[in-house]
Amino acid sequence: xxxxxxxxxxxxxxxxxxxxxxxxxxxxxxxxxxxxxxxxxxxxxxxxxxxxxxxxxxxxxxxxxxxxxxxxxxxxxxxxxxxxxxxxxxxxxxxxxxxxxxxxxxxxxxxxxxxxxxxxxxxxxxxxxxxxxxxxxxxxxxxxxxxxxxxxxxxxxxxxxxxxxxxxxxxxxxxxxxxxxxxxxxxxxxxxxxxxxxxxxxxxxxxxxxxxxxxxxxxxxxxxxxxxxxxxxxxxxxxxxxxxxxxxxxxxxxxxxxxxxxxxxxxxxxxxxxxxxxxxxxxxxxxxxxxxxxxxxxxxxxxxxxxxxxx
Amino acid sequence: xxxxxxxxxxxxxxxxxxxxxxxxxxxxxxxxxxxxxxxxxxxxxxxxxxxxxxxxxxxxxxxxxxxxxxxxxxxxxxxxxxxxxxxxxxxxxxxxxxxxxxxxxxxxxxxxxxxxxxxxxxxxxxxxxxxxxxxxxxxxxxxxxxxxxxxxxxxxxxxxxxxxxxxxxxxxxxxxxxxxxxxxxxxxxxxxxxxxxxxxxxxxxxxxxxxxxxxxxxxxxxxxxxxxxxxxxxxxxxxxxxxxxxxxxxxxxxxxxxxxxxxxxxxxxxxxxxxxxxxxxxxxxxxxxxx
Numbered sequence: 001x002x003x004x005x006x007x008x009x010x011x012x013x014x015x016x017x018x019x020x021x022x023x024x025x026x027x028x029x030x031x032x033x034x035x036x037x038x039x040x041x042x043x044x045x046x047x048x049x050x051x052x053x054x055x056x057x058x059x060x061x062x063x064x065x066x067x068x069x070x071x072x073x074x075x076x077x078x079x080x081x082x083x084x085x086x087x088x089x090x091x092x093x094x095x096x097x098x099x100x101x102x103x104x105x106x107x108x109x110x111x112x113x114x115x116x117x118x119x120x121x122x123x124x125x126x127x128x129x130x131x132x133x134x135x136x137x138x139x140x141x142x143x144x145x146x147x148x149x150x151x152x153x154x155x156x157x158x159x160x161x162x163x164x165x166x167x168x169x170x171x172x173x174x175x176x177x178x179x180x181x182x183x184x185x186x187x188x189x190x191x192x193x194x195x196x197x198x199x200x201x202x203x204x205x206x207x208x209x210x211x212x213x214x215x216x217x218x219x220x221x222x223x224x225x226x227x228x229x230x231x232x233x234x235x236x237x238x239x240x241x242x243x244x245x246x247x248x249x250x251x252x253x254x255x256x257x258x259x260x261x262x263x264x265x266x267x268x269x270x271x272x273x274x275x276x277x278x279x280x281x282x283x284x285x286x287x288x289x290x291x292x293x294x295x296x297x298x299x300x301x302x303x304x305x306x307x308x309x310x311x
Numbered sequence: 312x313x314x315x316x317x318x319x320x321x322x323x324x325x326x327x328x329x330x331x332x333x334x335x336x337x338x339x340x341x342x343x344x345x346x347x348x349x350x351x352x353x354x355x356x357x358x359x360x361x362x363x364x365x366x367x368x369x370x371x372x373x374x375x376x377x378x379x380x381x382x383x384x385x386x387x388x389x390x391x392x393x394x395x396x397x398x399x400x401x402x403x404x405x406x407x408x409x410x411x412x413x414x415x416x417x418x419x420x421x422x423x424x425x426x427x428x429x430x431x432x433x434x435x436x437x438x439x440x441x442x443x444x445x446x447x448x449x450x451x452x453x454x455x456x457x458x459x460x461x462x463x464x465x466x467x468x469x470x471x472x473x474x475x476x477x478x479x480x481x482x483x484x485x486x487x488x489x490x491x492x493x494x495x496x497x498x499x500x501x502x503x504x505x506x507x508x509x510x511x512x513x514x515x516x517x518x519x520x521x522x523x524x525x526x527x528x529x530x531x532x533x534x535x536x537x538x539x540x541x542x543x544x545x546x547x548x549x550x551x552x553x554x555x556x557x558x559x560x561x562x563x564x565x566x567x568x569x570x571x572x573x574x575x576x577x578x579x580x581x582x583x584x585x586x587x588x589x590x591x592x593x594x595x596x597x598x599x600x601x602x
Contacts, residue, residue, distance in 0.1 A: 047430070047601070050430075050433075050434045052434060052601055053601070054597055054598055073436070085426050085428070086427045086430070088422075099335055099336075099339050102334075103336060105326030105327045105332065107324070107327060108335075114322055118319075121318065152321050179319065180319065183319060
């Protein structure tokens with residue numbers, strides 16, 4: 001698959017402060033989460049992708065082209081949702097989205113038609129003629145998404161798209177993003193909300209204090225962790241514990257009667273049933289404890305000696 | 312029904328040339344002002360002094376031979392370079408021009424910085440040069456109402472009422488002088504105001520900066536002139552420099568109390584335009600304007 005984004009040793013300085021420090025990553029496509037606490041450098045990274053902040057080192061390639069020479073034609077393939085504001089007071093939704101469509105090259109009539117379409121798509125068809133300053137925070141986020149979509153980009157850079165949204169609105173926004181990713185668009189989502197990344201993204205990049213702490217597919221990452229299971233055992237406990245220890249598993253009996261089993265990487269869950277059978281008992285319950293992204297995030301911070309996640 | 316089920320359609324229609332992407336932004340800046348009645352009245356008021364020129368043309372060409380008025384009309388100024396220079400730099404129009412500069416110019420970039428729409432525009436297929444061109448052209452067009460537009464109308468009246476197209480040849484300096492004045496004065500004013508607007512997130516602050524520099528500069532020069540009686544102190548007076556520029560462009564002798572040497576006047580407008588362009592280049596090339 002062709003790489004949509006490639007960053008090699010990217011550095012961005014704001015005076016003496018290093019906003020990004022030797023950031024290297026690559027994105028093939030799909031939905032990718034850029035996760036990090038406030039002040040981690042997520043917004044700077046997105047602005048660097050759009051050549052909106054000057055690099056003090058490194059290279060960024062967007063769809064095979066150097067971002068510093070990011071020609072206008074290439075910008076027509078990128079949609080950007082800024083974190084804050086990004087809408088013009090005094091204009092209604094259709095006028096604003098159509099204006100941005102026109103700037104992105106759509107003829108006047110096509111831009112207006114397209115504005116209506118994308119506003120309907122993001123669920124703002126009822127409010128499209130209202131002035132944008134009367135929009136709620138959630139409606140503004142949807143409006144910004146519509147503006148980012150009006151010219152039909154292949155790559156969407158979303159900077160905190162669910163900021164200030166209520167739970168229902170957040171879910172709908174993530175559904176829209178998921179739908180766009182399913183339609184073949186590359187969605188690069190910057191957020192500090194772990195749940196958003198978990199819901200939407202197949203891959204995640206963790207950023208803190210301007211550095212990439214980790215980056216991988218969430219599935220691979222989860223598979224790389226020890227597997228946790230909760231079981232309810234009916235039978236001689238000592239025999240079961242002994243069999244588990246013999247198999248090299250950790251055991252943590254819980255107060256609710258369940259037993260947590262921690263299997264090493266690569267061990268198949270089927271082995272638990274085999275051991276239970278050999279120990280002369282029955283497993284009444286067998287629950288897989290999924291390692292959450294939060295655990296992975298905290299582990300990544302811990303591994304890199306970062307104690308202040310700021311979340 | 313989840314909202315996304317309403318369906319997303321790809322766009323496969325035509326796209327406008329990359330070179331014309333500034334056009335929608337220009338239109339978007341222009342139209343809100345044209346819808347404001349008070350702004351239109353302000354522009355109309357700028358044309359009032361030029362009615363004097365049209366009246367003079369009318370009197371000279373239509374009533375000049377009338378026996379009762381012949382002597383009176385003969386004493387009136389004729390429509391020539393001197394009249395154009397006077398009309399181009401009359402105090403009434405300069406006052407209105409400064410109001411328009413503050414009203415339109417101060418918010419051109421500051422508003423986009425405040426609303427974070429600047430990064431939205433520059434994140435699209437719109438180069439900083441195209442962005443600045445759209446903004447500058449908006450202000451430039453309104454400033455042309457104070458010079459190019461009424462001058463053109465007066466020339467049309469003069470040629471039309473005299474029925475003498477040779478007037479244009481004998482007074483060709485009226486045409487190119489006005490054009491030169493308009494480009495120099497308006498161009499440098501536009502660059503200067505855009506630079507001020509790029510320095511702040513608040514249109515009000517940018518406007519106050521302009522007022523501070525222009526009006527306080529004029530006031531300071533006036534006080535210095537009272538003390539020193541030296542014409543060189545007018546160097547930092549925008550109003551006086553505009554007046555001198557109009558005289559120079561139209562080949563009219565400059566009043567003695569304003570008689571700065573021509574290089575000084577040129578230097579003033581070079582400083583204004585160059586300084587403005589320099590600030591804009593620094594702010595936009597390093598993307599500092601986005602912070």
